Amino acid sequence: MSTQTQEPTQVIALLKDILLRRGNESYLGEAVTMSEHMLQSAWIAERAGESPSVIVAALLHDVGHYTSEFDEDYLDIGVDNLHEVAGEKILKFWFPPEVCEVVRWHVDAKRYLCAVEPDYFSGLSEASVQSLALQGGPMSKEEVKAFEQNPWLDTIVRVRRYDDGGKVPGRRTPEMKYYLSMVESVLEQYQRGA
Template identity: 25%
Template sequence: MEKVTFRQMKDGTREEYVFLEQLEDNFNQGLVDRLLDALRRLENSLSGYQVTRLEHSLQSAARAEADGADEDMIVAALLHDLGDDLAPYNHSQLAAAIIRPYVRAEVTWVIHHHGLFQKVYYAHHFGEDPHERDRYRDHPWYQSCVNFCERYDQAAFDPDYPTPPLEHFEPMLRRIFARQPFDPEVIGEEHPLEP
């Protein structure tokens, strides 16, 4: 079989869906390569900072690594702004959706909310509430997100910070994304990802 015959999903046969599942499994083997390509494209993304978006991502991951963070958090720091090009107003949620099947729930929650938590640094310049994140103050991962933003994200715009190349993080990326998606032993207990 080269293609399914159905034109509506409800008309597909088991044989066709097994065929499609095999194709999808094969395609998914290239996920890390597609993520690496997407990260490389950040080199020519949003400008105006002293570092490129790729350098910011690399520096965020390098800061997480230097801080002793585990691979879940380091890879999350690397990918946290991957959605800037395609989802500029909800980039945090896009990045969280990418990592969610592969990392512990705490890390997904942090990445999902980091855009809101970052507002503490600049929202006042636009007449917005810089403390909007405080609505999550009682959440068990609130401080993790505060720490992520303070230590890894907002500090990662320094052109003089020693930052390794993307290839340094590739083995970690491959290990994380080689995990069985949605493995409860990895993800643990999830919390709602409300905005």
């Protein structure tokens, strides 16, 4: 069955299954697991007073790391394997633009902040510094200009900071189930056109 024609409840079930089953995997050289990182990012967003959509974006920003879990019609497998591009492709059928744009641009937001904020780089984790080099390093002036045209720029940058902050070993957060119900209501509201 084509994943694009799945019912919302099936999409929720798929996301739940992935996050609960694979959350204990390590988060790319960081001292936290994938689910700890996702939960901490969402928790920081929530405490900052963000809307449910932005909290969900913070929770799901790295979902593209689980590309093997999704059907090919989501991903055009073989075209690229960048996790932010894959993540947006997975989510764009189901979630509002503020979720998809954050997911799509969270890597470039790091490159952007490195270019425009002198102190930002020194706050990055070691793993994040390493991946920065692979991701193209700080943006050029032209890239900064183009990036600032995105109408979701502020949201993208805010969530990038939640992402950077969500890497503290042992920090307590609400459980995944709590945020999964938020994922469900954001999806359902968007599908209803609310």
